[in-house]
Amino acid sequence: MHLPKSWSEIDVLQFKEIRELYSIEEVFAREVEILSALAGVSSDELEDLDVSEVSAMLKDITFINSEPSKNYKRDIDKWKVKPLSKLTCGEFIDLEYFFANDYIKHLCHIASILYRQHHIDQWGELTFEPYEFSPFDRHELFDEYCINDIYGIIPEYLSFRQDFMDKYHLLFNEEESDEEEEDKPMTSEESKAQAEQKSAVKWGWERLLYSLCNEDLTKFKQVTDLPLILTFNMLSMKKELNL
Amino acid sequence: MVKILDKEIPNQLSELNIQQFEDITSIHAINELDAIEKHLKVFEVLGLNESDFEDTTIEQFRQYVKEFNNIKGKPELKSSIELDGYNYTAFEGEEFKLSVRDTKHIEKVLNSKHKGYLSEMLAILFKRDDLTKTEHYDSTHIKHKAKMIRELKAELVVPFLVEIGQKLAKQMPKDAPAEVVE
Numbered sequence: 001m002h003l004p005k006s007w008s009e010i011d012v013l014q015f016k017e018i019r020e021l022y023s024i025e026e027v028f029a030r031e032v033e034i035l036s037a038l039a040g041v042s043s044d045e046l047e048d049l050d051v052s053e054v055s056a057m058l059k060d061i062t063f064i065n066s067e068p069s070k071n072y073k074r075d076i077d078k079w080k081v082k083p084l085s086k087l088t089c090g091e092f093i094d095l096e097y098f099f100a101n102d103y104i105k106h107l108c109h110i111a112s113i114l115y116r117q118h119h120i121d122q123w124g125e126l127t128f129e130p131y132e133f134s135p136f137d138r139h140e141l142f143d144e145y146c147i148n149d150i151y152g153i154i155p156e157y158l159s160f161r162q163d164f165m166d167k168y169h170l171l172f173n174e175e176e177s178d179e180e181e182e183d184k185p186m187t188s189e190e191s192k193a194q195a196e197q198k199s200a201v202k203w204g205w206e207r208l209l210y211s212l213c214n215e216d217l218t219k220f221k222q223v224t225d226l227p228l229i230l231t232f233n234m235l236s237m238k239k240e241l242n243l
Numbered sequence: 244m245v246k247i248l249d250k251e252i253p254n255q256l257s258e259l260n261i262q263q264f265e266d267i268t269s270i271h272a273i274n275e276l277d278a279i280e281k282h283l284k285v286f287e288v289l290g291l292n293e294s295d296f297e298d299t300t301i302e303q304f305r306q307y308v309k310e311f312n313n314i315k316g317k318p319e320l321k322s323s324i325e326l327d328g329y330n331y332t333a334f335e336g337e338e339f340k341l342s343v344r345d346t347k348h349i350e351k352v353l354n355s356k357h358k359g360y361l362s363e364m365l366a367i368l369f370k371r372d373d374l375t376k377t378e379h380y381d382s383t384h385i386k387h388k389a390k391m392i393r394e395l396k397a398e399l400v401v402p403f404l405v406e407i408g409q410k411l412a413k414q415m416p417k418d419a420p421a422e423v424v425e
Contacts, residue, residue, distance in 0.1 A: 026350045028411075032343055047344035051410055054343050 001039045003060050007068040007148050012108060014038070015147040018064060019104045031058050038064075072152030076145060079115035081153065082128050084160040089212075089231045090224025091131050093205045095157065098135070103154060108139035110157070111150050115142070131225070168232050170239060208235075247307045248296070252289040254311045256318055256398040263288060264397035265361050282308050318398035320406060324369060326391050331369035339406050348380065349407065361400050362389040368403060 004010055010018075017037050024030035035057055036043040046054055074081045087095070091113055098106035098113075117129040142150065165172055212231070213219040223231075237243070245254045253259045259267070266288045270281050282304075283293050296304060320339055323332040334340050348367045352360050366388040370379045378384060392399075 026347065026354055028350045029347045032347065047342065047347070049343050051341045051343055051346045052413075055413070 006063050010147050011144050013143040068151040069148040070152040073149045080118045082116050087228045089226050092228045108142040109135040111142040112138040245310045259397040261362050262393040320402040330372045333368040362392040365392050
């Protein structure tokens with residue numbers, strides 16, 4: 001039975017499968033399932049063994065309790081990581097969706113937004129392909145890469161996101177609901193205001209884009225293609241000057 | 244047997260049945276009770292009410308507890324038992340082996356922390372010789388068998404508890420969930 005010795009032998013698909021197994025509550029049962037996934041055998045085959053035999057194998061795979069490498073590859077095959085400072089508004093919104101909805105499960109969707117095809121244009125500038133594809137159509141292309149090659153984009157994006165949220169905290173705080181206030185008795189006007197606020201949070205990005213399009217949906221694509229930082233600088237200016 | 248307040252109550256593993264033993268271990272697991280309350284409840288399980296001890300001094304009560312806890316002998320691990328005319332085997336040969344499958348089932352039972360967990364643990368280990376694996380691990384079959392096992396003496400369960408405890412302490416992986424980045 002071949003067992004991998006480190007994350008460098010694990011591909012993204014196996015990594016996601018292993019992480020999903022963490023939902024199994026019982027520790028031993030979970031470790032056996034992980035072992036079976038890593039060894040490529042059915043758990044039935046392992047279940048007939050004595051607990052001491054399996055335990056010896058489990059000692060060989062303790063690396064699973066650590067994180068994969070954070071030193072990701074910036075270039076893999078035809079893909080290159082787009083610098084986070086060059087993200088567009090649309091890319092950022094989609095990344096936010098995948099990060100908010102289990103980023104391990106959506107690791108390949110995230111990779112498909114950040115790893116892009118590219119070329120050097122006539123001016124010698126590195127140009128990335130436009131964001132004219134859906135991550136849902138492309139994510140499977142990243143399943144078989146080594147997890148160590150791409151995992152690092154997660155902490156890097158989270159760090160970028162934290163800095164971004166801090167920088168534009170006035171724009172984001174507006175959308176956060178005050179949880180402490182929720183339990184207090186409310187007048188009908190207050191509950192109406194709270195319902196409106198919840199609705200605003202629910203439709204946060206759509207509302208923002210709608211406002212940036214000047215309520216003209218035909219401009220939607222133009223807005224999502226705008227550089228993220230430029231967009232948020234403009235939004236900050238509008239807010240500060242009360243425009 | 245031990246005589247407490249002129250009443251003979253079982254205290255040896257060969258006298259207590261598994262259900263009584265489960266009740267006693269469950270009482271000892273209640274953190275909200277102090278030592279005296281726990282012993283009063285244990286005696287209640289065995290037929291002595293709290294009110295029976297009203298005139299008992301604390302020194303006398305301590306002596307009863309000491310006598311009750313004086314367990315003699317070390318029961319042996321049994322590899323098979325007979326129940327209702329059927330033979331049930333827990334392991335073959337001299338050495339006790341714990342399969343991964345049994346461990347998974349036992350872990351589930353232990354995690355559920357219900358009162359009858361010891362008899363259910365034995366019901367997982369002891370397999371009726373004429374049944375298939377599928378039939379053996381069927382939850383209804385396990386529950387039915389556990390009900391019968393509950394009537395057997397506690398001397399059956401204790402050696403298994405020791406063996407399993409030792410094996411799991413040595414073998415069980417630490418619950419160290421992978422570090423996630425947030």
